[in-house]
Amino acid sequence: MTQDSRPIADKIAGYWKELLGVDAVQPDDDFIGLGGDSVRATMLANRIEDELGVRPEIAELFTTLDQVARHCEALLAGPELAAGGGA
Amino acid sequence: MTGAPRFDNPRDATRGGVNGPALPGHPPEGGHGKGPLRIDNAPARLHGERYRRLGWWRDATFLDDLRAAAARTPDRPAIIAARAFARDVTTVSYGELAGWVDRLAAGLVELGVEREDIVAVQLPSWWQYNALALACARIGAVLAPIPVDYRRREVEFVLSRTAAVVYIGPAMWLGFSHQGLLRELAPALPALRHRILIGADAHAAGELAFDAAFLADHARRHPPAELDRRTPGPDDVFLIMYTSGTTGEPKGVVHSYNTLYAITRAVTETAGLGAGDVITTPSSVTGMVGFLYDFLVPLHSGATAVYADLGDPDRGLAQIEQHAVSFLYGLPNYVLALIDAQRRRPRRISTLRTIVTGSAPVPPHLIGLARDVLGVRVQTLWGMTETGGVTFTWPDDPPDWPAHSDGRPIDWMELDVADETDGVGRLRVRGANQCLGYFQRPDMYAAAIAGDGWFETGDLVRRDGRGGIRIVGRIKDVIVRNGYKVPVVEVESELAAHPQIAMVALVPDPDVQLGERICAVVVPRDPAPTLAELRDHLRAAGMSAHYWPDRLHLVREMPLTSTGKIQKYALAELLRTPDPAPWTSPSTTTSG
Numbered sequence: 001m002t003q004d005s006r007p008i009a010d011k012i013a014g015y016w017k018e019l020l021g022v023d024a025v026q027p028d029d030d031f032i033g034l035g036g037d038s039v040r041a042t043m044l045a046n047r048i049e050d051e052l053g054v055r056p057e058i059a060e061l062f063t064t065l066d067q068v069a070r071h072c073e074a075l076l077a078g079p080e081l082a083a084g085g086g087a
Numbered sequence: 088m089t090g091a092p093r094f095d096n097p098r099d100a101t102r103g104g105v106n107g108p109a110l111p112g113h114p115p116e117g118g119h120g121k122g123p124l125r126i127d128n129a130p131a132r133l134h135g136e137r138y139r140r141l142g143w144w145r146d147a148t149f150l151d152d153l154r155a156a157a158a159r160t161p162d163r164p165a166i167i168a169a170r171a172f173a174r175d176v177t178t179v180s181y182g183e184l185a186g187w188v189d190r191l192a193a194g195l196v197e198l199g200v201e202r203e204d205i206v207a208v209q210l211p212s213w214w215q216y217n218a219l220a221l222a223c224a225r226i227g228a229v230l231a232p233i234p235v236d237y238r239r240r241e242v243e244f245v246l247s248r249t250a251a252v253v254y255i256g257p258a259m260w261l262g263f264s265h266q267g268l269l270r271e272l273a274p275a276l277p278a279l280r281h282r283i284l285i286g287a288d289a290h291a292a293g294e295l296a297f298d299a300a301f302l303a304d305h306a307r308r309h310p311p312a313e314l315d316r317r318t319p320g321p322d323d324v325f326l327i328m329y330t331s332g333t334t335g336e337p338k339g340v341v342h343s344y345n346t347l348y349a350i351t352r353a354v355t356e357t358a359g360l361g362a363g364d365v366i367t368t369p370s371s372v373t374g375m376v377g378f379l380y381d382f383l384v385p386l387h388s389g390a391t392a393v394y395a396d397l398g399d400p401d402r403g404l405a406q407i408e409q410h411a412v413s414f415l416y417g418l419p420n421y422v423l424a425l426i427d428a429q430r431r432r433p434r435r436i437s438t439l440r441t442i443v444t445g446s447a448p449v450p451p452h453l454i455g456l457a458r459d460v461l462g463v464r465v466q467t468l469w470g471m472t473e474t475g476g477v478t479f480t481w482p483d484d485p486p487d488w489p490a491h492s493d494g495r496p497i498d499w500m501e502l503d504v505a506d507e508t509d510g511v512g513r514l515r516v517r518g519a520n521q522c523l524g525y526f527q528r529p530d531m532y533a534a535a536i537a538g539d540g541w542f543e544t545g546d547l548v549r550r551d552g553r554g555g556i557r558i559v560g561r562i563k564d565v566i567v568r569n570g571y572k573v574p575v576v577e578v579e580s581e582l583a584a585h586p587q588i589a590m591v592a593l594v595p596d597p598d599v600q601l602g603e604r605i606c607a608v609v610v611p612r613d614p615a616p617t618l619a620e621l622r623d624h625l626r627a628a629g630m631s632a633h634y635w636p637d638r639l640h641l642v643r644e645m646p647l648t649s650t651g652k653i654q655k656y657a658l659a660e661l662l663r664t665p666d667p668a669p670w671t672s673p674s675t676t677t678s679g
Binding site: 021022023030032033034035037038039041042043045046049055057058059062 | 172236369401424569617619626632
């Protein structure tokens with residue numbers, strides 16, 4: 001799947017760059033590896049909620065960019081598809 | 088890596104106690120040790136009698152608090168611990184906790200832990216931390232907590248400096264393998280005999296799974312009467328808590344049961360806490376704030392502690408609602424996040440009476456927002472690891488007083504504002520809360536104490552007009568990021584070794600989320616480094632992510648004093664301007 005076909009992943013990549021202060025991110029970059037912590041995870045969850053309309057749990061954000069994007073895509077697709085999230 | 092100072096790691100440290108030898112059946116009084124690893128408990132010698140007479144100290148320890156609560160309310164939850172990633176909640180009643188403490192103590196004895204041996208515990212806010220700390224107390228061992236986000240550099244320093252005989256940690260936490268780190272460090276730590284891991288499956292020599300280390304069988308082999316013989320005295324050392332220094336190495340702050348009792352009483356009485364309270368904090372149990380609000384304060388009152396192992400304001404609100412939390416301590420940024428979360432998804436949190444905040448400047452608007460959105464009174468305090476909470480705002484202060492003051496001192500701590508100029512002076516304190524010293528660094532502690540016993544806090548204050556103080560700045564070169572003191576000198580030294588950096592200075596950058604962010608002002612070599620490269624460099628050096636710069640500002644040259652020191656105030660001023668201009672172009676800012 002290319003970046004172009006995943007607008008949600010692109011948006012989340014943009015939030016990561018802003019919140020973590022990095023110039024570029026890759027799908028397999030890790031939130032913690034880029035200096036992410038619970039304060040930034042809260043800011044990221046708020047940003048996702050404000051702009052995408054779904055709220056991931058903080059614990060779901062401590063993973064790779066690709067996993068976070070997939071989780072948010074699943075939340076957007078509906079609760080029945082968001083297995084493991086939003087408990 | 089040239090140019091980076093190395094910690095002085097005394098690898099040949101002799102295994103030994105901190106309090107001095109125990110006579111058989113007679114716990115030592117006052118801990119008047121004399122050897123290189125011993126602590127001279129001068130406060131106990133000089134003031135112990137008076138502090139006891141006034142009730143500031145006592146002839147009991149926190150184990151007596153545990154026994155009292157277990158006898159009075161055995162079924163009351165001592166701890167309700169939620170784990171964010173495991174998605175589980177563990178409730179431990181006071182009766183169960185007392186049982187676990189004996190079992191863990193017996194397991195430590197089985198492993199050969201003796202009175203005054205040091206046990207290092209690096210755990211998130213999990214219930215086992217509380218039980219392990221009390222198990223150490225049960226057998227007179229000394230607890231050395233290590234914050235769970237400390238990495239190779241700091242973990243190695245604490246383990247080697249304390250000559251800890253046992254390390255207890257998570258096998259893996261937030262994507263980091265503590266098991267792997269300890270395997271790497273173990274060969275250079277001759278005193279460290281056992282690494283106990285929670286959640287481990289594979290085991291190398293020297294490793295033990297938590298469950299295997301603490302079998303019911305051990306408790307049968309080492310019955311309560313045997314544990315009783317190891318009971319520490321109230322002036323013995325309980326805790327060596329490492330905190331970032333400003334002079335090149337972390338300081339091991341040493342507290343006795345009695346200094347921690349005075350600290351616990353201060354917090355308990357200024358907030359009016361009792362057995363009916365349910366107390367929570369997102370701050371880690373390995374730091375002084377979490378150690379008090381998740382552990383000692385609820386224990387002393389026989390109250391319930393609600394743990395969360397990840398700072399998540401949304402789940403925090405859910406916990407307040409579900410467990411009828413009455414009292415919360417949070418850094419100002421967490422309280423603001425809690426207010427924001429309540430606006431997004433309101434919960435029924437009418438049980439919450441009081442929020443205490445501190446450890447960072449409190450934005451004035453926080454007080455009114457907490458009242459309007461959360462319906463609670465905010466109390467502020469000032470304190471340090473060395474002193475616990477010293478000044479508090481009180482219920483009889485005006486409602487918005489915490490926006491103007493860091494509070495008045497408790498009866499058993501005196502404060503002094505030294506060398507006041509234009510109303511601002513150095514804050515010095517002394518009294519029953521005060522720690523016993525810095526572990527193995529009496530020189531460093533002596534440098535912070537004046538002849539008449541005043542401890543130099545390093546903070547600059549103004550009097551608040553009601554017998555209290557307002558913090559206005561710091562003497563020392565320190566950045567406090569999300570409640571963590573950043574060891575500026577150490578980080579700068581590490582960065583200075585980067586091949587693309589000619590000169591570097593870390594400067595605090597005020598930030599509503601983190602209190603202060605870390606800005607690295609850098610004179611680059613060609614090509615200039617990126618922020619990501621600076622972070623990679625510190626990660627490779629084994630430095631905690633709390634110390635990584637949030638922002639990079641490139642300059643062509645540093646403003647220097649006549650003696651060649653970097654003028655940090657000039658850099659801080661430059662960064663405060665909305666669009667910081669360099670002294671000489673080109674200059675760019677990458678902001679996080």
